[in-house]
Amino acid sequence: MTTEFQAVQDGINALQSKLGAELKSAIEKFEGQLNEKGNVATEAKDAVRVLSEKFDQQMTELAQKMETAKGGEVSALSAGDAFVKSDEFKALIERKSPTARVEVKNTVLNTSTTTSYPQTNPGIVPGVFKPLTIRDVLPSGTTNAIMVVGTKEATRTNSAAEVEQGGAKAESALTFSQYNVPIETIAHFIKVSNQLLADAPAVVSYIDTFLRYGLDERIDLQLLKGDGTTPNLSGILDAGNFTAFTPTAGANLVESINKAKYALWANGYAPDTVIVNPANWAAMEVLREGAGTGAYLYGAPGTNAGMNPFGVRVVLSSNMTAGQFAIGQFARSSMVWNRQGITVEMGYVNADFTNNLVTIRAECRMGLETRVPGAVLSGAITA
Numbered sequence: 001m002t003t004e005f006q007a008v009q010d011g012i013n014a015l016q017s018k019l020g021a022e023l024k025s026a027i028e029k030f031e032g033q034l035n036e037k038g039n040v041a042t043e044a045k046d047a048v049r050v051l052s053e054k055f056d057q058q059m060t061e062l063a064q065k066m067e068t069a070k071g072g073e074v075s076a077l078s079a080g081d082a083f084v085k086s087d088e089f090k091a092l093i094e095r096k097s098p099t100a101r102v103e104v105k106n107t108v109l110n111t112s113t114t115t116s117y118p119q120t121n122p123g124i125v126p127g128v129f130k131p132l133t134i135r136d137v138l139p140s141g142t143t144n145a146i147m148v149v150g151t152k153e154a155t156r157t158n159s160a161a162e163v164e165q166g167g168a169k170a171e172s173a174l175t176f177s178q179y180n181v182p183i184e185t186i187a188h189f190i191k192v193s194n195q196l197l198a199d200a201p202a203v204v205s206y207i208d209t210f211l212r213y214g215l216d217e218r219i220d221l222q223l224l225k226g227d228g229t230t231p232n233l234s235g236i237l238d239a240g241n242f243t244a245f246t247p248t249a250g251a252n253l254v255e256s257i258n259k260a261k262y263a264l265w266a267n268g269y270a271p272d273t274v275i276v277n278p279a280n281w282a283a284m285e286v287l288r289e290g291a292g293t294g295a296y297l298y299g300a301p302g303t304n305a306g307m308n309p310f311g312v313r314v315v316l317s318s319n320m321t322a323g324q325f326a327i328g329q330f331a332r333s334s335m336v337w338n339r340q341g342i343t344v345e346m347g348y349v350n351a352d353f354t355n356n357l358v359t360i361r362a363e364c365r366m367g368l369e370t371r372v373p374g375a376v377l378s379g380a381i382t383a
Helices: 004-036 042-070 080-082 087-093 194-199 199-223 253-268 280-283
Strands: 139-141 146-155 173-182 184-193 273-276 313-316 324-328 336-349 357-370 377-378
Touching: 080 336, 087 280, 146 184, 146 357, 173 357, 194 199, 194 357, 199 313, 199 336, 253 273, 253 280, 253 324, 253 377, 280 313
Parallel strands: 139 336, 273 313
Antiparallel strands: 146 173, 184 357, 273 324, 324 377, 336 357
16 A cells, blocks of 8 residues: 555545534534424524535545545545435435434445456366376287186296107107186276266366276286285286396396396396386486496486386386386286276265265276296395
């Protein structure tokens, strides 16, 4: 508020107090004569009229000064003008009423002022949706069965050897075993009101997104760490689905990746991906020679060293336990079988209809097949 505006405001308050008291005294005298004699002397009438006109004139002048100080334009009656033009005051002058009571608000309107409306930002500010990566690593297919049954090599004996003419040939051996991949259900739901569905389509769309993401997040965890106990999937790190990696004391992450890569190559597998916790990869990026005083081991900051040490793609997952990693030829070792893709449905459940609630459910049905456990190594980064 400016100094000029405050001065005008103080002047209005002082004038209101002074002229209001004088006008009140004159009206009381006017009413007293009317009650006592049944008529009012000309002197009393003139006093009320003069004070009213004076009040009107000076209040108008001050109101105009106030608008000038505010930079606006007067478009409303002053307090005095509102009083003398009121029906109650006219009735008093015409002796139709013994009193005149008018509530006059000390408010001046400004035509240059526009009504302010709240601003509504479109959409919804989302919560956390962390990156999901494990499913992208694995090949997938579809099935109409409730269980996928397969046969895989259990043991092999390769006795191939050179033989002289007429000599006995060596016998090799292969054994097979059957494996079952149960199709499991992953689901969750949320309840919303009918009014929300009708009135807030953006919120409903966000709920749909949240439900789908919630399933994807759980799937990512199950594909990596599901323990195989129904209704869990049998994930990559479930016992029997990988081969244990033996770390070297003092090894860093890329050194262990190198060791594991060539251990897999020695057994006939060409690893395509290594799954790493983000914290371990972050530590690798800033690891330096000479106890942290020399050059960066994995490329100086600002250079694009990439995330494919020794030609193996790095996939970050917060579901991987810190200090552990898994490397493998995942395109060969595993298969995701989809019985039902992510489906979102709405309906009434129990007392929902009478309570104006709708249940929105998202679910999917799937299983993870591990075909070649030897194609995946997993373990600690360092001993």
